[in-house]
Amino acid sequence: xxxxxxxxxxxxxxxxxxxxxxxxxxxxxxxxxxxxxxxxxxxxxxxxxxxxxxxxxxxxxxxxxxxxxxxxxxxxxxxxxxxxxxxxxxxxxxxxxxxxxxxxxxxxxxxxxxxxxxxxxxxxxxxxxxxxxxxxxxxxxxxxxxxxxxxxxxxxxxxxxxxxxxxxxxxxxxxxxxxxxxxxxxxxxxxxxxxxxxxxxxxxxxxxxxxxxxxxxxxxxxxxxxxxxxxxxxxxxxxxxxxxxxxxxxxxxxxxxxxxxxxxxxxxxxxxxxxxxxxxxxxxxxxxxxxxxxxxxxxxxxxxxxxxxxxxxxxxx
Numbered sequence: 001x002x003x004x005x006x007x008x009x010x011x012x013x014x015x016x017x018x019x020x021x022x023x024x025x026x027x028x029x030x031x032x033x034x035x036x037x038x039x040x041x042x043x044x045x046x047x048x049x050x051x052x053x054x055x056x057x058x059x060x061x062x063x064x065x066x067x068x069x070x071x072x073x074x075x076x077x078x079x080x081x082x083x084x085x086x087x088x089x090x091x092x093x094x095x096x097x098x099x100x101x102x103x104x105x106x107x108x109x110x111x112x113x114x115x116x117x118x119x120x121x122x123x124x125x126x127x128x129x130x131x132x133x134x135x136x137x138x139x140x141x142x143x144x145x146x147x148x149x150x151x152x153x154x155x156x157x158x159x160x161x162x163x164x165x166x167x168x169x170x171x172x173x174x175x176x177x178x179x180x181x182x183x184x185x186x187x188x189x190x191x192x193x194x195x196x197x198x199x200x201x202x203x204x205x206x207x208x209x210x211x212x213x214x215x216x217x218x219x220x221x222x223x224x225x226x227x228x229x230x231x232x233x234x235x236x237x238x239x240x241x242x243x244x245x246x247x248x249x250x251x252x253x254x255x256x257x258x259x260x261x262x263x264x265x266x267x268x269x270x271x272x273x274x275x276x277x278x279x280x281x282x283x284x285x286x287x288x289x290x291x292x293x294x295x296x297x298x299x300x301x302x303x304x305x306x307x308x309x310x311x312x313x314x315x316x317x
Contacts, residue, residue, distance in 0.1 A: 016041025043072015109215025149187030
């Protein structure tokens with residue numbers, strides 16, 4: 001197995017997250033020095049994925065990953081210069097609560113997702129764990145007689161690069177090669193063994209949505225009891241909504257295979273458009289509920305947004 005240059009990217013990301021977590025937990029002078037470095041490294045981590053999205057021609061992710069290093073540099077400057085107040089002849093660095101919260105939020109959300117996506121064993125475990133529940137839900141409700149097929153690793157993005165998990169000779173404890181997007185998946189098949197044409201990937205697990213909320217909640221400076229109560233509401237709700245989403249997409253694909261609109265199949269329409277709009281709406285409503293339960297979180301989000309709207313004045317100081 002050749003060492004792929006992309007191996008350095010997750011290491012940069014993990015080091016950056018470590019520095020942010022270090023600064024969040026310590027919250028002292030040493031932590032304040034590590035935070036700027038953490039922001040720069042996390043920005044570089046996302047920026048290094050920009051060439052891949054250029055290759056697959058995804059304009060939204062090209063823009064987001066292309067701007068990530070700039071955002072990281074700005075946050076580093078914001079940490080170093082933006083919060084310095086002058087007391088007499090001395091300069092004191094005052095780190096606001098919303099910036100400390102942002103450090104923790106990125107650390108708590110980014111670290112588990114990066115590890116799951118980077119460690120094949122965890123990636124496989126998460127996919128199979130959620131896919132099994134979707135299959136059980138569909139069989140229990142009578143909406144589909146399906147089961148899990150083989151777990152596949154797609155090494156080059158083509159059908160020729162697909163190999164069974166047991167036959168894959170890659171490192172299963174740390175990904176040292178660049179796999180295409182959704183390079184690991186489990187096949188969904190009918191009970192008779194025939195393929196239904198749908199694969200279950202990491203993006204289907206709703207892990208991204210869950211950890212964003214979990215990270216935001218854990219980083220808030222509030223009581224542990226309130227955090228636990230909020231997490232008990234958020235995690236099961238997102239998980240249940242995701243089960244309905246996945247089951248609905250599979251059911252539509254199985255029952256209306258010939259339906260098309262402007263050349264788009266019912267699965268692609270539901271997966272790429274309808275479900276994303278509904279998911280964003282659900283996340284928005286959930287955020288409103290969480291903001292009501294945890295006003296401090298709402299304040300932190302508004303302050304972070306406000307800091308980015310003042311980027312030019314801050315850089316000119």
